[in-house]
Amino acid sequence: MEDSDKILDELTTTEYKYGFVSDIEQDILAKGLNEDVVRFISAKKNEPEWLLEWRLKAYRHWLTMVEPTWENVHYPKIDYQSYHYYASPKVKPQLASMDEVDPEIRKTFDKLGISLVEQMRLAGVAVDAVLDSVSVVTTFKDKLRELGIIFCSMSEAVKEHPELVKKYMGSVVPSTDNYFAALNTAVFSDGSFVYVPKGVRCPMELSTYFRINAANTGQFERTLIVADEGSYVSYLEGCTAPMRDENQLHAAVVELVAHDNSEIKYSTVQNWYPGDKDGKGGIFNFVTKRGICSGVNSKISWTQVETGSAITWKYPSVILKGDNSIGEFYSVAVTNNMQQADTGTKMIHIGKNTKSRIVSKGISAGSSQNSYRGLVRINKKATNAQNFSQCDSLLMTDHCGAHTFPYIEVNNTSAKVEHEATTSKIGEDILFYCNQRGIGNEEAVNLIVNGYCKEVFNQLPMEFAVEAQKLLAISLEGSVG
């Protein structure tokens, strides 16, 4: 098939992965952070006064805070004055065709099986000529609008739906919550906003792929998802393609609010640049993700596949406030070479009959360090709360590290809390056995890792799960033998 045919074919047969954006203005603010910078960002976005005040309050508070050091990661001290805090959206050089794209990147795209259209978008090839992306996005948006679902950028939401933003933003992660959340609040660039009205089941996976200007929301992303009573939404963040970014520091905030009888599923694939084999470069990823099951019978489920970043600091959590609410955390965290990850979750049981489930699969290769850190807290009034945690570590080499830090606080005797943990190693004997059956090392590792992560992959939307599997294979390529 000709390339152009192929593109058309993909356009008509696949449901999403469109949305090429080229409308980009270029603003770069000088390095450094101070109140004027915060004011500048707010002014650039024509924000209302209350939002500026909120940012400033966060900034002033941030100044009084110290960077956390309790996590099990090590990195040189960050000089916060050495960054640009308004440098987005950035213009990627426009390339005339796929031939101009770095062959290494193309190879990865091919291995991931990313569609040609998507490859072009990611690599920054001009596809406007062959692709009427606008109409696709418009159709999509029309459909959502019909149902009353709001899905737009945070900046747009501030303008179009200020009452919703004002009501919910910061309600789950307060501006002063932690060092990185405070920083994000002060300088957040953009992000996504989702509101699903009462009784509406969002008929499609909401993916940032769909959203115009989503690709470069920058290093201080802010996302807010609100599911009103009896609604359902599944949201996909990130993408499996290698994401290179010159911005070393990323500090995102994600807030989820689930009202009575509603459900939010939030899936992430994180594949930011991990740095080279010797640990040079790579993204520092300090994320605050938290959801609140504020209503009865509500449910929040986090699923993450983390393979990128030099440093990952991330604990998607659920506050189980409503009676009978359910919180879930499914995670695969892969570290290779010199990567360090400290990730896990917090399940805070407040309501009665609340349930939480934690399934964490850490995979360490190379000289990397992989830590699971999780808190399960059962408050005094949370009668009949239940938690089940499964934290597994898989080691690929002798010189990598896997650590587990489970914290359990039970203040109600009716609680049922179970914690299971295993550590296994893909040892020589297992590889020999696989090899003897005709399965080479790479394939053996894939087989074992996919088996090991199955429970988490099962939580992902089908198409995403397939990509995530391939992504793992690539991340672990050459890690044994």
Added chain:
Amino acid sequence: MLEIRNLKASVEGKEILKGINLKVNAGEIHAIMGPNGSGKSTLASVLAGKQDYTVTDGEILFEGKNLLDMKIEERAHEGIFLAFQYPVEIPGVSTVNFLKTAVNETRKAKGLAPIEAKDFLATMREKMKLVEMDSKLTSRALNEGFSGGEKKRNEVFQMAMLEPKLAILDETDSGLDIDALRIVAHGVNTLRNKNNAFIVITHYQRLLDYIVPDFVHVLSDGKIVKSGTKDLAFELEEKGYDWVKEETINS
């Protein structure tokens, strides 16, 4: 099919195999017996290509090709199968999935497309019946929590699925109850044909009642000290290994 010439192998500087000579033709079954620690499993591992062992001398030809030049998985693709004395457990990977990968990797090496799901399932069903393998076992993680006997049976099941040219069974009979032993032997006898061969490592003459070998070899201290027919196994059972050892010293 297989020709081992003056094979010497050592591990951590210690010589274990001290000059093995063995010729196996298609259609034959060879039994290898010998005292604990004499090097039987080591020979099997060296044939399969385990890296812990250094081959210091000699050569192994498999269908005219130099086996020692091949990677472990390449040897498997050529049709060498080892039923392990101590099968490993692979958490999270079902036997079905494992075998499908094994079959497809071998097909890939031969330039064939992956097997059709329905063909694979049909073969599975047939071979499971052959070794009376419970489908509850094949859907569980490979060997995880299997009993000793179940693991051994799973090895024979895998052998049946992969249809190797040369299968080496390392003490597949130990740990099997009488019924399982009969089933395993039935499996081997059914798979046996004029194009394949078996090397059966065992301590017990009993197995050889079911799987009748063409040759019996006695391995002692890294060497084949005696070869004979099935009768040799009876003699061993009666007289013990000291008898062969003495005989070698005297000769």
